[in-house]
Amino acid sequence: MSPLGRLLVGSQFAFNTGFFAVLPYLAEHLSGTLGLGGWLVGLVLGLRTFSQQGLFVVGGALTDRFGPRPVVLAGCALRVAGFLWLAVAGSVWTVTGAVLLVGFAAALFSPAVESEAAREAVRHEAATGVPRTRLLARFSAGGQAGALIGPVLGVLLLRGGFGAACVAGAAVFTLVLAGHWRLMPRREAGPAPAEGARSPSPPVRELLGDRRFLALALAYSSYLLAYNQLYLALPAELERATGSQAALGWLFALSSVLVVGAQLPLERWAAARLSWGASIRTGLLLIATSFAVAGALRPVGGLWPSLAFVVLLTFGQMLVVPATRAWLPDLVDERRLGLCTGALSSLSGAVVLAGGAPAGALVEAGGAWPWAVLAAVPLVGLALVPHRPAGAAAGGAGVAAGGSGAVSAPALPPPPATPPPPAGGSVPGGAPGR
Numbered sequence: 544m545s546p547l548g549r550l551l552v553g554s555q556f557a558f559n560t561g562f563f564a565v566l567p568y569l570a571e572h573l574s575g576t577l578g579l580g581g582w583l584v585g586l587v588l589g590l591r592t593f594s595q596q597g598l599f600v601v602g603g604a605l606t607d608r609f610g611p612r613p614v615v616l617a618g619c620a621l622r623v624a625g626f627l628w629l630a631v632a633g634s635v636w637t638v639t640g641a642v643l644l645v646g647f648a649a650a651l652f653s654p655a656v657e658s659e660a661a662r663e664a665v666r667h668e669a670a671t672g673v674p675r676t677r678l679l680a681r682f683s684a685g686g687q688a689g690a691l692i693g694p695v696l697g698v699l700l701l702r703g704g705f706g707a708a709c710v711a712g713a714a715v716f717t718l719v720l721a722g723h724w725r726l727m728p729r730r731e732a733g734p735a736p737a738e739g740a741r742s743p744s745p746p747v748r749e750l751l752g753d754r755r756f757l758a759l760a761l762a763y764s765s766y767l768l769a770y771n772q773l774y775l776a777l778p779a780e781l782e783r784a785t786g787s788q789a790a791l792g793w794l795f796a797l798s799s800v801l802v803v804g805a806q807l808p809l810e811r812w813a814a815a816r817l818s819w820g821a822s823i824r825t826g827l828l829l830i831a832t833s834f835a836v837a838g839a840l841r842p843v844g845g846l847w848p849s850l851a852f853v854v855l856l857t858f859g860q861m862l863v864v865p866a867t868r869a870w871l872p873d874l875v876d877e878r879r880l881g882l883c884t885g886a887l888s889s890l891s892g893a894v895v896l897a898g899g900a901p902a903g904a905l906v907e908a909g910g911a912w913p914w915a916v917l918a919a920v921p922l923v924g925l926a927l928v929p930h931r932p933a934g935a936a937a938g939g940a941g942v943a944a945g946g947s948g949a950v951s952a953p954a955l956p957p958p959p960a961t962p963p964p965p966a967g968g969s970v971p972g973g974a975p976g977r
Contacts, residue, residue: 549644550676550726556685561715563693565708572705596892603654603885611655612727618652619720623713630709637725652883661872679865680810691799755929760887764894765924766863769830779906798857806861820872823928826862827921838914
C-alpha cells in the first residue's frame with residue numbers, strides 16, 4: 544500500500560475512533576445532564592444527521608473545486624472546534640450550534656477522503672495490478688475498527704464526564720489535522736481550457752443526466768436503507784425475543800469484528816471471481832436473504848433470528864461498499880468524482896429519511912411478514928445495478944473472466960510529491976466519523 548493509501552486508511556480509523564468515542568453518548572448527555580425532552584433530543588440528533596449526510600454533496604463539490612487537501616484540513620479544524628464547543632455547551636442553542644458544526648465537518652472531510660481513496664486505488668491498480676478494491680476494502684475495515692474501538696474508549700473517557708470525552712475527541716481530530724497537513728499532497732491545478740472550447744455542462748445538471756450514476760446511487764441507497772434496520776428492526780426484534788435490548792451492543796460489536804477480520808479475505812475472493820456489478824448484486828442478495836432468514840427463524844426464538852440477520856447483512860455490506868466505491872471512478876467524469884461521491888451519500892441519506900417512517904410502521908406491525916417486505920428493498924436495488932458499458936473488460940474491477948488485473952483502470956495523473964513540512968516544523972501524526 545502506498546504512503547498516501549496508508550494515510551487515508553489510518554485517518555479513517557482515527558476519525559471514526561474520535562467520533563464514536565463521543566456521539567453514541569450524546570443522547571444521554573442531552574436528556575440526562577441537560578434535561579432536554581425526548582422530542583428535542585430527537586430534533587438535535589436529526590439536525591446533526593442532516594448537516595452531515597445531507598451536505599456531503601457540498602463537500603464533494605468543494606473537493607472538485609479546490610482539491611482534497613484544503614477540504615480535509617477545513618473539515619478537521621471544524622470538527623475540533625465543534626467538539627470543544629460541545630464540551631462547554633450548556634443550552635439548547637449552543638448544543639445545537641456545536642452539533643451542526645460537528646456534522647458539517649464530516650460533510651467536508653468524508654467526501655474528500657473517500658474520493659481521494661478511490662483515486663489512489665485506481666492509481667495503485669494501474670501501477671501494480673493489485674485490484675483497486677483492495678485499498679478500498681482496507682479503507683472500510685479501518686473505519687469499522689474505529690467504530691469498534693471508539694465506544695469502548697468513550698466509556699473510559701466518560702468517567703471524567705462528557706466534556707472530557709469531547710476534549711479527547713478533539714485531540715484525536717487534531718492529530719488527524721496534523722497528519723494531513725504534513726503528509727497529504729497538494730493537487731496541482733488542471734490545465735486551462737483551450738481558447739474557444741465549449742464550456743462543460745453545469746455539474747449538477749450533468750450529474751442528474753447521468754443515468755448510470757443515478758442507477759448505481761439508487762442501488763446503493765437500497766443497501767443503506769436496509770442497513771439502517773440495524774438501528775430500527777434489530778432492537779425491536781431483540782425486545783420481542785428476549786424482553787430487552789441488552790444484546791444490542793454485542794451484536795453491533797460482532798458486525799464490526801466481522802468487517803475488520805473478514806473484509807480483506809472476502810475482497811480477495813470477490814476480486815478473483817466477480818465483476819464490480821456482480822459483487823454489488825451478490826451483496827444485495829445476501830442482504831435480502833438476511834431479512835428472509837430472520838423472519839423464518841422468528842418461531843425459533845432467542846437470539847438466532849437477530850444473529851443470522853447481523854451476520855448475513857454484514858457480509859452483504861462487505862461486498863457492496865468496496866465495489867461501489869471502486870466502480871464510481873469509471874462511471875463518472877474524473878473531474879466530478881468528489882461531487883459524485885458526495886451525491887452518492889446525500890441521495891442515500893434522503894432515501895433513508897424517506898423510507899424510515901414506512902419501515903418503522905412495518906416493524907411496529909409485528910409478525911414475520913414485515914421482514915419479507917423489507918427483504919424486497921435490496922432486491923429492488925439489485926435490479927437497478929447498471930451493467931458494464933459496451934466494450935469494457937469482462938470484469939468491472941479489471942477482472943478478466945475469473946482472474947484479477949488492472950485492465951479497465953483509467954489513467955489518472957500520479958499524485959504530486961508530498962510537500963515539505965511548513966516553516967517552523969509541523970507535528971507529525973496521523974489521525975470520519977459518521
